[in-house]
Amino acid sequence: MKKMGLMLLVTTLVFGVVVGCSSQSALEQEEKKQDDNIKIGLSVSTLNNPFFVSLKEGAEQAAKKAGTELIVADAQDDNAKQLNDVEDQIQKNVDILLINPSDSKAIATAVESANQSNIPVITVDREAEGGEVVAHIASDNVEGGKMAGDFILEQVKGKGNIVELEGIPGxxxxxxxxxxxxxxxxxxxxxxxxxxxxxxxxxxxxxxxMENILQSKDDIEAVFAHNDEMAMGAVQAIRSTKRDILVVGFDATDDAVKAVKKGEMGATIAQKPSEIGKTAVEVAVKVAKGKKVKKFYPVELELITK
Incomplete structure (x- = not known):
């Protein structure tokens, strides 16, 4: 009778261990499955700009590494299209949205729509002026602008007229x-x-x-462009006049870095867009898993000169 009781106890213990192991394995598999099924929507302001192409590629690499699905939409610098793109991604039941606004004010409607659908939103490179955002991934643009201004002052020795080419208003x-x-x-x-x-x-x-400004202003020492695309346009305009004007851009795109090396541009501020995209996806995965994240993830800047 004692032997039978002992055998029954051993059998019960073994069965419990097997069931326990099977349950743990099932939980791990389910958790892995959940990780693999994370669906991230990325709305980019425009892919007609090398900076945002690099940002997208960084996001894609991070998504592939994490085993998550990334749905990318190009707003083509059209506010209405971006709102439609975000609504479309909401309808596709994305778990989280990464939004790089074409306009910080206009995007508020899309952010609020995502909020109502209980989809967390992370802004990338540009902020949203409305709606609830769980995190923002970007360079410190104020600091970058100051770096450009300080460099120009140093190069012109504190004297001269400066032109500023501004980005998209808003x-x-x-x-x-x-x-x-x-x-x-x-x-x-x-x-x-x-x-x-x-x-x-x-x-x-x-x-x-820049052509119009050069026609109306004779004495210009330097130009600060809010991005490298405008800076390269300014370089082209200046080249045709054969005037010697310092040009400083922002983003450190391949074309701009080459122009700096050739001496066509004085400097550019390196933002590391690929790193911004990569960080955005990594933070998005954390949010989708219910983990706490910071409100702001700064990506470091660097002044690129010859």
Missing amino acids: TSAARDRGKGFHQAVDGKDGVEVVASQPANFNRAKGLTV
Whole structure:
């Protein structure tokens, strides 16, 4: 009788261990399955800009490494299209949204729509002026603008007229880069910003705007462009006049870095867009898993000179 009782106890214990192991394995498999099934939506302002192409590629690499699905939509710098893109991603039941706004104010409607659908939103490179955002991934654009302004002051030895080519009005990147730049140069004796005009982060627009400024202003020492695309347009306009004007951009795209090495541009501020995209996906995965995240993840900047 004792032997039978002992055998029954052993059998029960063994069965319990097997069941326990099977249950743990099932839980691990389910957890892995949940990780693999995380669906991230990425709405990019435009893929007609090398900076945002690099950002997208960084996000794609991080998503592949994490085993998550990434759905990318190109807003083509069209606010209405971006709102439709975000609504489409909401309908596709994404677990989390990464939004790089074409316009910080206009995107608020899309963020609020995601909020109502209980889909967390992370903004990338540019902020949203409305709605609830769990985190923001970007460079410190104010600091970058100040770095550009300080470099220009040093190169012109604190004297001369400066032109500012602004980004898309309404974007946080344009606002913050301009803010940092003016913190550096405003109020400095001998220095004047003689023109501040938007060129919408676009090379062709930068060329046209700079051509018009060159026709109306004879004495220009330097140009600060809120991104490298506008800076390259400015370089092209200046080249045709054969004038010697310092140009500083922002983003450190391949074309701009080459221009700096050739001496066509004085400097560019390196933002590391691929790292921004990568960090955005990594933070998104944490949010999707219910982990706590910080409100702001800064990606470091670097001044690139010859």
